[in-house]
Amino acid sequence: MLEQLEALEKEAILAVEQAADLKELNSLRVKYLGKKGPMTEIMKQMGKLSNEERPLVGAKANEVRTSISEKIQDKQTALEEAELRLQLENETIDVTLPGTKVTLGTTHLLSQVIRELEDMFIGMGYKIAEGPEVELDYYNFEALNLPKGHPARDMQDSFYITENTLLRTQTSPVQARTMEQHDFKNGPIKIICPGKVYRRDNDDATHSHQFTQIEGLVVGEKITFSDLKGTLTILAKRMFGEAREIRLRPSFFPFTEPSVEMDISCFACGGSGCRVCKGTGWIEILGAGMVHPRVLEMSGIDPSRYSGFAFGLGPERVAMLKYAVDDIRHLYTNDLRFTNQFAAKEMGE
Numbered sequence: 001m002l003e004q005l006e007a008l009e010k011e012a013i014l015a016v017e018q019a020a021d022l023k024e025l026n027s028l029r030v031k032y033l034g035k036k037g038p039m040t041e042i043m044k045q046m047g048k049l050s051n052e053e054r055p056l057v058g059a060k061a062n063e064v065r066t067s068i069s070e071k072i073q074d075k076q077t078a079l080e081e082a083e084l085r086l087q088l089e090n091e092t093i094d095v096t097l098p099g100t101k102v103t104l105g106t107t108h109l110l111s112q113v114i115r116e117l118e119d120m121f122i123g124m125g126y127k128i129a130e131g132p133e134v135e136l137d138y139y140n141f142e143a144l145n146l147p148k149g150h151p152a153r154d155m156q157d158s159f160y161i162t163e164n165t166l167l168r169t170q171t172s173p174v175q176a177r178t179m180e181q182h183d184f185k186n187g188p189i190k191i192i193c194p195g196k197v198y199r200r201d202n203d204d205a206t207h208s209h210q211f212t213q214i215e216g217l218v219v220g221e222k223i224t225f226s227d228l229k230g231t232l233t234i235l236a237k238r239m240f241g242e243a244r245e246i247r248l249r250p251s252f253f254p255f256t257e258p259s260v261e262m263d264i265s266c267f268a269c270g271g272s273g274c275r276v277c278k279g280t281g282w283i284e285i286l287g288a289g290m291v292h293p294r295v296l297e298m299s300g301i302d303p304s305r306y307s308g309f310a311f312g313l314g315p316e317r318v319a320m321l322k323y324a325v326d327d328i329r330h331l332y333t334n335d336l337r338f339t340n341q342f343a344a345k346e347m348g349e
């Protein structure tokens with residue numbers, strides 16, 4: 001029996017040593033030390049032994065049991081350590097690997113131009129006004145002296161939503177909305193309104209069915225054409241350089257009288273004629289005029305006491321001219337190769 005126990009011990013220890021993982025080790029524990037294992041089997045035979053032999057075999061059995069269970073414990077610790085080491089190795093972070101780049105967004109060129117103009121006008125005491133993009137026919141046309149059936153409505157092909165609502169074709173309806181609300185006890189009107197406008201146009205390099213405008217409106221006592229001219233001169237110089245001169249050509253808008261279009265002397269050639277100004281030395285920039293007395297009247301303002309001027313310019317045109325953008329669609333398609341070119345400018349470089 002003693003030999004039996006010794007053989008069992010050897011066998012068990014060998015098996016434990018060779019165990020590949022914790023799972024296998026656990027089944028060995030059950031196999032050799034469990035209730036149904038060989039140890040139990042041997043103990044059952046103890047009764048048959050003589051009184052001298054019994055304590056010897058009993059002691060040996062305990063010894064073998066302890067030895068096997070210690071061996072299992074050691075192996076378990078070893079396996080657990082190995083497992084932990086492996087896990088740590090797998091989770092090691094190589095701090096020398098290049099990281100994932102975090103890219104910062106930039107302000108869109110169009111927004112940059114709009115902000116620059118906003119800053120400039122705020123500096124001259126203007127307030128920023130807003131109006132709805134889905135506009136009433138009344139404000140977009142009628143209150144601006146464009147009654148139904150007026151031929152000048154055709155100048156701006158419109159997206160109608162219902163008979164009386166449309167996507168605004170210009171920011172000028174904000175003129176009417178502002179005048180209607182204004183109380184001259186609070187001083188004169190001095191607003192600009194940047195915003196999106198919509199026209200039924202086929203998109204190409206210079207046309208877009210959606211674009212932006214900045215409307216300007218000043219109404220008060222003794223506001224004259226010279227005020228308009230002075231304001232536009234400042235605008236032109238600030239946007240395109242101190243050397244710019246302006247030229248006002250007679251034009252027509254139903255809501256201004258007289259109406260003008262403003263050209264600036266070409267910033268590329270200085271006026272001698274080049275590709276940018278198509279050889280004329282001048283570049284058309286915006287439409288403007290003195291607010292039509294009928295428009296003042298329709299908004300409840302007395303034209304014998306108050307007068308004013310208005311202008312409307314396209315930030316797209318300013319951006320395209322200043323940065324030689326050859327296709328208006330670049331401003332809307334958000335190709336990062338395009339938009340990122342204007343990141344440095346924002347950082348003031």
Ligand code: PHE
Nearest residue numbers: 170172253287288310311312
């Ligand atoms: N709303 C006009 C346009 O879109 C521009 C304009 C605004 C003209 C204000 C005169 C005064 O063409």
